[in-house]
Amino acid sequence: MKLYSFSLAPNGRRVTAFLNEKEIELDVVELNARKGEQLKEPYKSMNTFNCVPFLELDDGTVISECLSICRYLEGIHPSIPLFGESNKEQAIVDMWCRRIELDALTPLFYAVRNTVPFFKDRVLAGTRMEIRQEKIFLERAIDMINLFFTRVEKDFSGKEFICGNFFSVADISGFFVFAAMNMLKIEIPDHCNNVKKWRDKLFKRKSLQFD
Amino acid sequence: MKLYSFSLAPNGRRVTAFLNEKEIELDVVELNARKGEQLKEPYKSMNTFNCVPFLELDDGTVISECLSICRYLEGIHPSIPLFGESNKEQAIVDMWCRRIELDALTPLFYAVRNTVPFFKDRVLAGTRMEIRQEKIFLERAIDMINLFFTRVEKDFSGKEFICGNFFSVADISGFFVFAAMNMLKIEIPDHCNNVKKWRDKLFKRKSLQFD
Numbered sequence: 001m002k003l004y005s006f007s008l009a010p011n012g013r014r015v016t017a018f019l020n021e022k023e024i025e026l027d028v029v030e031l032n033a034r035k036g037e038q039l040k041e042p043y044k045s046m047n048t049f050n051c052v053p054f055l056e057l058d059d060g061t062v063i064s065e066c067l068s069i070c071r072y073l074e075g076i077h078p079s080i081p082l083f084g085e086s087n088k089e090q091a092i093v094d095m096w097c098r099r100i101e102l103d104a105l106t107p108l109f110y111a112v113r114n115t116v117p118f119f120k121d122r123v124l125a126g127t128r129m130e131i132r133q134e135k136i137f138l139e140r141a142i143d144m145i146n147l148f149f150t151r152v153e154k155d156f157s158g159k160e161f162i163c164g165n166f167f168s169v170a171d172i173s174g175f176f177v178f179a180a181m182n183m184l185k186i187e188i189p190d191h192c193n194n195v196k197k198w199r200d201k202l203f204k205r206k207s208l209q210f211d
Numbered sequence: 212m213k214l215y216s217f218s219l220a221p222n223g224r225r226v227t228a229f230l231n232e233k234e235i236e237l238d239v240v241e242l243n244a245r246k247g248e249q250l251k252e253p254y255k256s257m258n259t260f261n262c263v264p265f266l267e268l269d270d271g272t273v274i275s276e277c278l279s280i281c282r283y284l285e286g287i288h289p290s291i292p293l294f295g296e297s298n299k300e301q302a303i304v305d306m307w308c309r310r311i312e313l314d315a316l317t318p319l320f321y322a323v324r325n326t327v328p329f330f331k332d333r334v335l336a337g338t339r340m341e342i343r344q345e346k347i348f349l350e351r352a353i354d355m356i357n358l359f360f361t362r363v364e365k366d367f368s369g370k371e372f373i374c375g376n377f378f379s380v381a382d383i384s385g386f387f388v389f390a391a392m393n394m395l396k397i398e399i400p401d402h403c404n405n406v407k408k409w410r411d412k413l414f415k416r417k418s419l420q421f422d
Contacts (some may be wrong), residue, residue: 048366049310061299068306075298087286088272095279099260106317124358131354136345143342147335155259 001026003069004043005053006033010109010176013210014066015053017172020207022080024073034118036128050126067097070169082169092163096170100162103148105173108180111141115184142186145177149192156194160201167205175202212237214280215254216264217244221320221387224421225277226264228383231418233291235284245329247339261337278308281380293380303374307381311373314359316384319391322352326395353397356388360403367405372412386413 003026005012012033019026031037031052038044038052047054047064054064055072063069074083084090113119114137123131152162161171178199181188188195202208214237216223230237242248242263249255249263258265258275265275266283274280285294295301324330325348334342363373373381389410392399399406413419 048362049314050362057299061303063302063306065306065309068302068309071305072298072302075301087283088268088274090286091274091279091283092272094282095274095276098276098279101313102317103260106313124355127358129354129358131351134347134351136347140342140345143340144335147338147340151259151261 001058002029002056003027003053004029004031004038004046004056006031006038009033009052010179011051011066012053014172014176015069016210017175017207018070018073018082018169021082021167021172022073022077024077038126039128067101067169067173082167082172084163084166084168089163089166093168093170096162096168097173099148100170100173100177104145104177105180107137107141107144108177108184108186111138111184112180114138138184141184145181145186146189149189149195153189153192153194156198162198171202172208174198175205175208178202212269213240213267214238214264215240215242215249215257215267217242217249220244220263221390222262222277223264225383225387226280227421228386228418229281229284229293229380232293232378232383233284233288235288249337250339278312278380278384293378293383295374295377295379300374300377304379304381307373307379308384310359311381311384311388315356315388316391318348318352318355319388319395319397322349322395323391325349349395352395356392356397357400360400360406364400364403364405367409373409378416382413383419385409386416386419389413 003015005015005028007013007016007030031043033052039050044050046056046062049064051064053066053069054062055069056062063072071083074081084093113123114133115135120133121128121130123133159165161167162174163170188199214226216226216239218224218227218241242254244263250261255261257267257273260275262275264277264280265273266280267273274283282294285292295304324334325344326346331344332339332341334344370376372378373385399410
């Protein structure tokens with residue numbers, strides 16, 4: 001089993017944080033996505049979606065998508081569970097993963113790729129295409145983030161982490177929401193004190209220390 | 212256990228299709244999202260994200276997000292598995308769910324909400340806010356769909372369904388990609404014959420017959 005990843009990119013780091021939390025060591029092949037190494041052979045054909053990270057199993061099967069890689073690893077290393085234990089807990093973790101991914105991370109990643117000059121010819125992940133960067137994606141991300149945190153704030157009272165009193169893979173996704181907001185200079189809405197406490201807790205967590 | 216859903220909306224229908232496939236019957240409370248019933252009490256407080264569908268468990272826990280609801284139901288009704296059986300299969304299903312959701316369904320749903328006049332004051336799901344509809348979201352969805360299917364096409368040879376030779380919850384998500392494309396009059400790229408066969412197979416499937 002081998003992980004192909006770019007350790008400076010958020011989706012690579014989501015897997016790194018997961019490995020840190022679970023104290024798993026993997027064979028890692030570093031592909032420099034800034035230089036487009038994942039777009040060259042043999043990597044290009046290994047993952048038709050041309051993104052990193054992806055995990056190659058011993059039988060040659062390739063699993064891409066950071067959370068699917070984590071889910072696979074949870075299956076073979078169940079201790080220190082990060083996807084929840086009971087069926088109910090697992091559904092709650094899955095729900096928060098989706099809410100965070102769809103309502104916060106996705107619009108933020110769109111905003112980054114549509115505003116940061118470096119992404120000019122790579123607005124769509126895993127491509128080098130001529131797609132215009134459009135500022136509206138930043139504006140829309142700000143609207144969505146404000147809505148997202150207003151909803152999260154209400155739901156947070158009495159909980160230590162986003163899914164309850166246990167740290168989960170959803171908290172890892174949450175960390176990268178705050179990291180992308182820092183990059184784009186988007187603030188947490190003033191009234192969201194539970195959210196601010198959550199952010200502070202995540203930024204102090206050992207598994208989430210990246211330069 | 213009670214499901215709150217709007218049976219005419221894609222995310223409601225994703226759960227309906229899942230129930231059909233698994234032959235599960237649930238108590239369903241129909242909330243008319245067009246009339247904003249999910250924004251009124253007691254529903255508003257039950258799901259702080261103010262969307263349907265959501266599932267209320269007997270202990271009062273609420274699970275929102277269509278795929279998280281399906282995942283919970285798979286846990287208590289494991290027969291006719293739709294999330295895969297082995298750990299490897301489950302990772303593959305999860306990967307395709309994410310690829311379909313992030314690279315196809317999400318941009319299509321953005322496009323629908325940013326172009327269809329009905330969604331003028333509800334551009335963000337579960338709100339009634341003044342957010343401008345922007346045509347760029349349709350243009351971007353078309354670029355993303357073309358890229359998505361070009362990638363899927365390469366990966367489809369020899370497979371009966373998107374994850375292999377078994378029908379899964381990822382195929383249900385795939386059906387709603389094609390349904391949204393029909394609504395927006397977006398075509399499958401000409402060269403994608405495997406994709407066209409997949410669409411035809413899904414449109415004939417018994418669990419996916421709506422109106």
